Amino acid sequence: MITVKHTQSILLRTLLAMAIALCSLASVAQTDRIPLPDMGNSASGILSQKEERQYAQALLRQMRALDVLVDDPLINDYFQSMGFRLVAQSDKPDKEFHFVVLDESRINAFAAPGGVIALHSGLILAADNEHEVAGVLAHEVAHITQLHLYRALESSQRMTVPIALAMLGLILAGGGSGEAVQGALMGGTAMSQQMQINFTRHNEYEADRIGITTLSLAGYDPEGMAGFFSKLQRLTRPNGEGPPEFLRTHPVSVNRIAEARNRAQNMPRVQPGNGLDFLIMQSRLRAMAESKPVDAIAWFRDQLDQGHTQARDKALKYGLAIALQRHTEYDEARALLQELLAEEPDRLAYQLQMSDLYLDEDRDEYAIEILGSLYHSFPGNHAIAMQYAKALLANEDPQRAETASIILRQQILYRDEDPALFALYARSANIAGDKVRATEAIAESYYQRGGIKEAIEQLERLTQKEDLDYYERSRVSARLMEMRIEIADMRDGERNS
Structure with a gap:
């Protein structure tokens, strides 16, 4: 019997494969310089900014629901910092991006609508240095800033991305139910047939050119991109299936490597350290x-x-x-x-x-001593804050739990899409005796992991409590209404697509 979890996983793989494939479609933009002229609004108009944000958030939530992301604050902070350092030097530094690491051994990376860029863990492990990984990220950032996904859709007259992400919304709106997953999966079969589009390499060359410039401006070695491409050409997959996945989705030729290397040689070199x-x-x-x-x-x-x-x-x-x-x-x-x-x-x-x-x-006091000192020196550091809160909660002391709650609430102000953060805050609030905040946080943790139905159920039960004060009831009711509207929008989007 095929389980819901299995079919969800198949569908997500399909959606991610499509996101990768879309980044290999033809692009009409050809330029060597940053910044680039505005090529018009028709391509970007396929999705509004609001839709882009909604689709990115839906994709991220479903990734978390299927547990395919690396969930480690230190690793995530490192590669997010690398990504945003590159974005700051791109021609669209104000565009919203989301950088994630996929727990996937295949050597690959991809860009998806809404500014989602994913690195496979296998790619990170295959790299020799940060400049090579930064080269891949710069390439993917260029795919997004140059509207390659949307230009390809515009030229092909196909609305594949909205359809794919509406399917994703259907799964989320259905709370991962069997009917929702199976229905979306059936749509995915037709959708994959629709993806039979002739690819060209023009956008890959453009992403190289723009990416190398961004790489250099961000202070990375511009040779990193060509060096990594060259290395991948020498690799073969251990099971004998041919070259790494990255080369299948990002075709690399000798000429392309040579062009990237020549371009890098004309830019300032960086001492790698x-x-x-x-x-x-x-x-x-x-x-x-x-x-x-x-x-x-x-x-x-x-x-x-x-x-x-x-x-x-x-x-x-x-x-x-x-x-x-x-x-x-x-x-x-x-x-x-x-x-x-x-x-x-x-x-x-x-x-x-x-x-x-x-x-x-179980030597909690030693851990608290180290982490307390670190937190007071770097109160905004997410990895420190999470570890410190865990240490404070180790013996389930209510007073320490209140301190942990304060620390975690500060983190939520800047990271309101992190389910692990909400789950830890729920635990701290529960130990501290704040059952309302604990339940709200549990609901948010469900929501950020794609469980919007479970989140709504948590909040509905909370509204039935008679001892909620005016402010608590108003806050919970407002969030409940937002989630209900989101489900309705998802279902409308699926029907329209």
Whole structure:
């Protein structure tokens, strides 16, 4: 029997594949410079700004619902910062973007409507340095800023993106029910047949040209893009199916690599440094992505035996410490972290991992001491705030839970689409005795994971409580109305498409 979860996963893969394919369609824009002239509103008019935002949020919620995103504050903050650094130097620095890391071993990346850019974890692990990953991101940013998706749709006279995302909305509006998923999946079959469009490589060349300029302006090595493309051409997939997925969705030729390299040579070069920040995030991703910690331990030990640069060896030790901790080998993990901290006592990744180790060992006070100091030095840092709140909640003390609630409410002001943040806030509010705020936060956590029906049910039950004060009832009722309107809009959009 095919489960709802399975069919949801199939549909999401279809939608993501379409997003990738759309980025390979023909584009009429040809230019070498930033900023570019406005090519008119017809292409961008396929979706309004409001629709773009709604579709991006719907896609992100469904990704979370299917648990295909890497959910780690340190990793996400690092690659989001990289993405926004590039956007700031693009010709559309004010455009809304969303950068995510997919828990997917295939080497690929894609851009989707609404400014969603996804890196596969496999691509990050295949890169040698941050400049190569930044090159891929710059390429995807250019796909969006140059309206490649919309221009392709305009030229083909097909409304594939609105149809695809209306289907996504149907699933969300149906709360992931079997009928909603199966109905959308049937639509997906016809939709995939509709995608038989002749692709060209013009937009890929344009994304290269614009992306390399953006890469250089953002302070990254402009050689990063060509270097990564060249490396991928030399790789073959381990199962013998041919080149990495990235080359299937982003065709790379010798001429294209040569052109990218020539363009990069005419731009200021960047001294790459030791790249330790990237190597640490890469090791963290590898240690956390491996389903069997013992396999990760073996991989890191083997790499350390081979000998590398000092920076890479540090990153490998950090990754080994995480893998050992996951395997409950706490003593060796602690020894490695202490060695790393002795050399760099202020490196945040090491400090946070040591605090996490203390929490696993039920040594909460040691973790709170580290995290309290970090939080007071960097109160806006999301990874620190989340870890500090978790530590404060470890012994379920109401007073500490109130402190955690204050910390998390500050984070929600800037990250109101993070389900893990709302889930942790719900726990803190519940321990602190604020049952209303706890239920509201649970509802938001459901909502951000694609469970809008479950979110509505939570809020409806809350409105039935007789002891809500005027402000609580007004707040809950207003949010409930917003969700009901959103479901109605999703269903209308599906019918119209």
